[in-house]
Structure formats: C-alpha cells, structure tokens
Amino acid sequence: MGRAPCCEKVGLKKGRWTAEEDEILTKYIQTHGEGSWRSLPKNAGLLRCGKSCRLRWANYLRADLKRGNFTGEEDELIIKLHQSLGNRWSLIASHLPGRTDNEIKNYWNSHLSTKMYCFRRLSNQSLPVILNVTERKGGRKGMKDNQGHSTKKENNGNSSSNKPMEVFIDEVVPFPSTPSLEKETFPSAVEDSMHLDPYEEDNERRIGVMPGSCQHTGDGDGYVENSMLCPTATVSVVEKETDIFSLFESNESSGMLCFDNILDNELLQTNGDSTLSQWGLNQVSVDLENSGDLCPNRPAAINKQVESGDCGTGDLTTYFCTTSCFFDDCEVENILDWDWERNELWDEKECIMPSWLWELDYNDKDDRLTLENNDLELHGSAVA
DNA sequence: AATCCGCGCAACCGCTCCGTT
DNA sequence: TAACGGAGCGGTTGCGCGGAT
Numbered sequence: 001m002g003r004a005p006c007c008e009k010v011g012l013k014k015g016r017w018t019a020e021e022d023e024i025l026t027k028y029i030q031t032h033g034e035g036s037w038r039s040l041p042k043n044a045g046l047l048r049c050g051k052s053c054r055l056r057w058a059n060y061l062r063a064d065l066k067r068g069n070f071t072g073e074e075d076e077l078i079i080k081l082h083q084s085l086g087n088r089w090s091l092i093a094s095h096l097p098g099r100t101d102n103e104i105k106n107y108w109n110s111h112l113s114t115k116m117y118c119f120r121r122l123s124n125q126s127l128p129v130i131l132n133v134t135e136r137k138g139g140r141k142g143m144k145d146n147q148g149h150s151t152k153k154e155n156n157g158n159s160s161s162n163k164p165m166e167v168f169i170d171e172v173v174p175f176p177s178t179p180s181l182e183k184e185t186f187p188s189a190v191e192d193s194m195h196l197d198p199y200e201e202d203n204e205r206r207i208g209v210m211p212g213s214c215q216h217t218g219d220g221d222g223y224v225e226n227s228m229l230c231p232t233a234t235v236s237v238v239e240k241e242t243d244i245f246s247l248f249e250s251n252e253s254s255g256m257l258c259f260d261n262i263l264d265n266e267l268l269q270t271n272g273d274s275t276l277s278q279w280g281l282n283q284v285s286v287d288l289e290n291s292g293d294l295c296p297n298r299p300a301a302i303n304k305q306v307e308s309g310d311c312g313t314g315d316l317t318t319y320f321c322t323t324s325c326f327f328d329d330c331e332v333e334n335i336l337d338w339d340w341e342r343n344e345l346w347d348e349k350e351c352i353m354p355s356w357l358w359e360l361d362y363n364d365k366d367d368r369l370t371l372e373n374n375d376l377e378l379h380g381s382a383v384a
Numbered sequence: 385a386a387t388c389c390g391c392g393c394a395a396c397c398g399c400t401c402c403g404t405t
Numbered sequence: 406t407a408a409c410g411g412a413g414c415g416g417t418t419g420c421g422c423g424g425a426t
Contacts, residue, residue, distance in 0.1 A: 014396075037413095038411060038412085049396090052395075052396075055396085059395085087414095087415065105415075105416085107392095
C-alpha cells in the first residue's frame with residue numbers, strides 16, 4: 001500500500017513548463033506571495049501539482065536567482081561546505097546567494113564529484129583495491145519506447161537509487177597493505193611515476209599515492225572545522241606494517257573511502273609519533289597573523305588567507321603535507337594542487353599537470369612529475 | 385546528412401520533517 | 406499522544422542540445 005499522492009494527479013500536466021504557465025505562476029506569486037502550494041495551482045488556474053509549482057518557482061522563476069557559470073570561489077565554497085555538510089544541498093545553497101539546491105546538486109554531480117580519485121574496499125575482496133573513478137560515461141539512458149514506456153533495464157535489485165554516486169571502475173588493482181604482500185601487483189602508473197622500484201633492496205619501503213586534501217582545522221576554540229581547502233595529492237612513503245585501510249572510515253553517504261575520511265577521524269587527533277607521520281604526512285600549524293612572508297611551500301589557500309589578512313589575532317590554521325614539504329625553508333619537492341579553473345591537478349612548483357595520476361598508460365617520461373631517490377631519503381629520514 | 389553519444393539540467397518521485405488538530 | 410497534511414529535501418530520471426563519427 002503506497003502513500004497517498006500529495007495531490008490529485010489525474011488531469012495534471014507534467015513535463016516542461018511553458019512560458020504561459022511561468023507567467024501565470026509568477027503573477028500569482030507576485031500578487032499573493034509564496035506558500036500554500038497545495039492550493040496554489042487551483043487558485044492560479046494551473047493544471048500543475050503544487051510541488052511542481054514550488055519547484056518551478058524556487059529553481060527558475062525567483063527574481064534573486066543568479067545565472068551563469070559557477071565561479072572559482074563558488075566551487076571552492078561548495079567543496080568546503082560539502083566536506084562539512086555532506087549532501088545537504090539546501091543547507092549548502094543557503095550559503096551561496098542566488099544559487100539553488102538543485103543547481104548545486106547538479107553541478108556537484110556533473111562537475112565536482114566525478115574527478116575525485118578515491119580508495120574503496122570492495123566488500124567481497126580481502127585486499128583493499130584502488131579504483132580509478134573516472135568521469136561518468138554513457139549517454140542517454142532510460143529512453144522511452146514509442147509507446148512511452150521506459151526502456152530502462154531492471155538491475156536485479158541493485159537499484160541505483162541505493163547508490164548516491166555512480167562509480168565506474170576502469171581498473172581494479174590490488175593494493176599491498178603490508179610488506180608481506182610485497183609481491184602483489186602494484187599500480188603500474190604509481191610505481192612508474194616514481195621512477196623507483198618498490199621491490200628493490202629496501203623492501204620495507206613502500207610507495208603509494210594517496211589522493212588527499214589540505215585540512216583546515218579550526219581556530220583554537222576546540223571546534224574542528226572539517227573544511228577542505230584543496231585536494232592535494234600526497235606522495236607518501238610507508239615504512240611500517242600498517243594496513244592503510246584500517247585507518248579509513250566508511251563514508252556513510254557514499255560508501256566511498258576517501259582520504260578525507262582519514263583526516264576527519266584519527267589523523268586529526270594524532271601527534272608527532274602517530275600514524276600520520278608513518279605515512280609521511282606532517283601536521284603544520286601556521287600563525288596567520290604573524291606568519292611573515294608567504295611561503296611557496298604551503299598550500300596556496302593558506303597563503304591566500306595569510307595574504308588577505310582574513311584572520312584574527314592568534315588565529316592558527318593547520319594543514320597536512322608530505323614530509324618533503326614539511327619545513328617552510330626546505331626545498332619543496334612536490335605540492336600538488338587542484339586547479340579549480342582548469343579542473344586539473346597541478347604541481348605548483350613545476351607548473352605541470354601530473355597526468356600519470358589520471359592516465360595509467362602515460363608514456364612521456366619527460367613531462368612526468370618525478371620523485372627522485374633523494375626525495376625518498378628525505379621522506380625516510382624525516383619519518384624516522 | 386544522418387546517426388550516435390555525452391552531457392547538462394529541469395523536473396519528478398518518494399521520503400522525512402514538522403506544525404496543527 | 407497519535408493522526409494528518411503541507412512543505413521541503415535529496416535522489417533519480419529523461420529531455421534536448423551539441424559535438425563526434
């Protein structure tokens with residue numbers, strides 16, 4: 001027994017709104033104001049469901065709506081808010097004047113979420129795997145046949161409605177979680193990109209690329225603001241027998257295991273001898289007020305905050321970085337920053353896009369971001 | 385020129401929340 | 406306190422445009 005319909009559906013029009021309908025709805029709301037959506041269609045003389053009227057008004061006809069592409073600032077804000085709030089689109093929209101929840105949701109699903117490179121543990125596999133999450137493929141779907149029936153195939157109970165985000169797996173690669181698994185296949189692109197053989201003499205050492213983020217951790221009043229400033233690819237060296245995936249907490253909403261989950265949980269509460277540093281990551285605190293000159297070794301967003309002076313007395317901000325860029329005065333080996341304008345990952349120092357992160361068959365070694373042996377030494381000594 | 389395919393986005397659906405009776 | 410109904414939210418669908426073949 002289903003739920004009673006929200007309105008009498010018989011005889012109601014569905015589908016795209018016409019200009020005439022828009023005009024009727026707009027004039028009615030301008031005269032009578034918003035609200036009473038259930039009775040509105042009847043009173044206004046529209047053959048539409050009240051919900052449909054509300055949606056049309058809220059998402060399209062309202063005068064205060066902003067049109068046009070999302071700006072870089074809006075992108076950043078959406079990412080940041082989504083990190084904190086999850087899929088609460090209406091809440092996110094309330095922070096972006098002129099943007100609707102529907103618009104932001106669509107934008108997130110089509111632009112922002114699809115380039116995330118995430119880790120995921122498949123339920124039927126004992127070994128963690130790396131999934132290459134690529135952009136959504138497939139054109140029209142669910143087309144109707146000429147009788148107007150949906151042609152969508154049944155999926156044997158694996159309803160996509162249970163999956164918040166579609167994930168397309170190009171390649172599944174077993175991830176060696178401990179040295180005892182050292183002969184497992186290692187992601188070729190990762191291995192290759194390092195110009196290192198992870199299986200040579202020093203077998204204690206293991207190289208991995210973890211998609212990550214710079215993490216901004218509040219203002220000293222005990223509140224941890226889980227806001228992501230930028231996703232930063234972190235090159236880390238793992239020296240101890242640690243199952244990285246034991247650190248991951250399942251993302252409740254998507255089931256994806258993302259690097260941010262690590263930062264959201266245990267790593268935020270760690271100290272110098274923690275698992276954080278085992279992974280070649282260090283927590284760096286910056287005194288925003290007294291930080292002096294801008295440091296190229298910091299994430300750009302931190303420097304931007306310092307530069308703008310957008311901070312109060314004694315404000316501290318914290319971010320995580322690889323060991324090689326831990327010290328402000330040391331030589332930076334690599335800081336990979338997401339370029340929201342280009343929608344690409346860039347090496348801030350070399351000004352190149354490390355395409356090996358996305359293209360597993362990338363062959364042009366000259367343009368490739370490299371991690372030389374001395375980087376490895378730097379990682380190793382600092383971790384120790 | 386015709387067809388296919390990828391994608392953006394408007395709109396629908398079903399559920400939950402919350403105020404009222 | 407329970408029942409009811411309106412409003413709002415988030416997930417999903419599918420239309421239509423434009424580029425590729």
